[in-house]
Amino acid sequence: MAVQVEKEKGWRSIFVTGNHAVAWAVKVARVQVVAAYPITPQTTIVEKIAEFVEKGELDAQYIRVESEHSAMTACIGAAAAGARAFTATASHGLALMHECLWWAAGARLPIVMAVVNRALGPGWNIWTDYCDTMAQRDIGWIQIYCADNQEVFDSVIQAYKLCEDHRVMLPCMVDLEAFILSHTYMPVRVPPQDEIDDWLPPYKPAWVLDPDDPITHGNLIYPAHYMEFRYLMQEAMERVKELLPKVGEDYRRRFGLTGLDFIETYKCEDAELLILTMGTMGVEARITVDRLRERGIKAGVARVRVFRPFPAEQIRRLAENVPMMVIMDRHISFGAEGALAMETKWALCSLDERPLMTSFIAGIGGRDVTWRDMERMALKAYEWMKKGQAREGVWYGVKGLELG
Amino acid sequence: MAELRTYRDWPIAPMSRPSEGALGLTGSWRTFRPVIDRDRCVKCLVCWLFCPESAIGIDEEGGPVINYDYCKGCGICASECRYGAIEMVREGEVVA
Numbered sequence: 001m002a003v004q005v006e007k008e009k010g011w012r013s014i015f016v017t018g019n020h021a022v023a024w025a026v027k028v029a030r031v032q033v034v035a036a037y038p039i040t041p042q043t044t045i046v047e048k049i050a051e052f053v054e055k056g057e058l059d060a061q062y063i064r065v066e067s068e069h070s071a072m073t074a075c076i077g078a079a080a081a082g083a084r085a086f087t088a089t090a091s092h093g094l095a096l097m098h099e100c101l102w103w104a105a106g107a108r109l110p111i112v113m114a115v116v117n118r119a120l121g122p123g124w125n126i127w128t129d130y131c132d133t134m135a136q137r138d139i140g141w142i143q144i145y146c147a148d149n150q151e152v153f154d155s156v157i158q159a160y161k162l163c164e165d166h167r168v169m170l171p172c173m174v175d176l177e178a179f180i181l182s183h184t185y186m187p188v189r190v191p192p193q194d195e196i197d198d199w200l201p202p203y204k205p206a207w208v209l210d211p212d213d214p215i216t217h218g219n220l221i222y223p224a225h226y227m228e229f230r231y232l233m234q235e236a237m238e239r240v241k242e243l244l245p246k247v248g249e250d251y252r253r254r255f256g257l258t259g260l261d262f263i264e265t266y267k268c269e270d271a272e273l274l275i276l277t278m279g280t281m282g283v284e285a286r287i288t289v290d291r292l293r294e295r296g297i298k299a300g301v302a303r304v305r306v307f308r309p310f311p312a313e314q315i316r317r318l319a320e321n322v323p324m325m326v327i328m329d330r331h332i333s334f335g336a337e338g339a340l341a342m343e344t345k346w347a348l349c350s351l352d353e354r355p356l357m358t359s360f361i362a363g364i365g366g367r368d369v370t371w372r373d374m375e376r377m378a379l380k381a382y383e384w385m386k387k388g389q390a391r392e393g394v395w396y397g398v399k400g401l402e403l404g
Numbered sequence: 405m406a407e408l409r410t411y412r413d414w415p416i417a418p419m420s421r422p423s424e425g426a427l428g429l430t431g432s433w434r435t436f437r438p439v440i441d442r443d444r445c446v447k448c449l450v451c452w453l454f455c456p457e458s459a460i461g462i463d464e465e466g467g468p469v470i471n472y473d474y475c476k477g478c479g480i481c482a483s484e485c486r487y488g489a490i491e492m493v494r495e496g497e498v499v500a
Binding site: 106107108169206207214215216217218219220221225228229231232 | 408411414415416417418419420421422426427
């Protein structure tokens, strides 16, 4: 890994994988407790953090736990004791954490976790799709999906700022695709430590476990009182809709790097065919858009960067003057379709005039989705929708399955 | 505790302060009750140490005394007593 220090300003230019970009963000965010359990393709995140801790570059408690279930409970304990906590996982590790994820959210602990999106078995598959994190979308965690390594680095730092705001106090998953981001080297700019310290002050807990002032957390709550706690979580998520772009704008202005926002658009202003997707597919699709425009189809792409809270209002605004929308999911909810398509549809159903929508399932289990694939999908969808047809959850690239 | 009228009065997360019997007299949950045989008891207080409900106290003579208002009858004390000084007796039955 190359590190170039610009001595004048204290900025670093590093050339790192997405996983190491996460580790660098954890370091400069001065995380105090790291719970580590290895799982491919996440392992190099906690390995790099271990190196930082061993070298004395990060003053953190590094807990080697016996499972992901324990990794999350260690983070819950740490955050409840007032420490800034971090862990990372993927796929089956995330699935094993499931009940603890509920606990972290319900306890209103602003834990940040990197999830390297990986398919679930069987069959055993270490490559990317969003089935792991999409299965965790109903549990009160903010979900940010990244598209390059700078965004990965920036998102982790901003996630702490956002989550630790006392108006929010919810945990956050920063999601990056297996191998496409996790193991791919890209240049990343790292601001000076003193400036990060100034922007991201130490964590101030909303409540704390303290032996001198004992409380029991997570005690029995009868039906007469439980529902209000759930409403407060929903209210906090609603506040994220307002606060997340502000945190992003503040970060962007301060450092000139990628600020958090809900949606990134490319040539959407005059689009007649709007591609809606997530993650790296949302960047790759820019080439598709340019190619379609060369053919005379006014295309645009919108990349959904945050899935929880779901940016329904932003998607409604995008869709207002668009006659056709193509939604591409790297996810399948068996028996339904992809999560982005399903949720976009609930967001748009209140509009008087909706675009025709065609949705695809693509790239499951790490199958490559190039601009060519997206062009094929978009052209097919265009052909169908020109005839007034909208199709749901069309699988793209399954051998022997014709698109029709 | 502050009065909980609207959701805005709620704390951010469920939590409680330690207090005796916040859920009422949980001894009513019991099916079997532990009964101490004073002749066998050597006052080692292992039962007092192991009771998960803190329902065993210490009397003036330094021996264990069971608070039946809160003892749920789990039987851990009887299981841990190496002197066989604690018998679990079905509620409603009388020991001689």
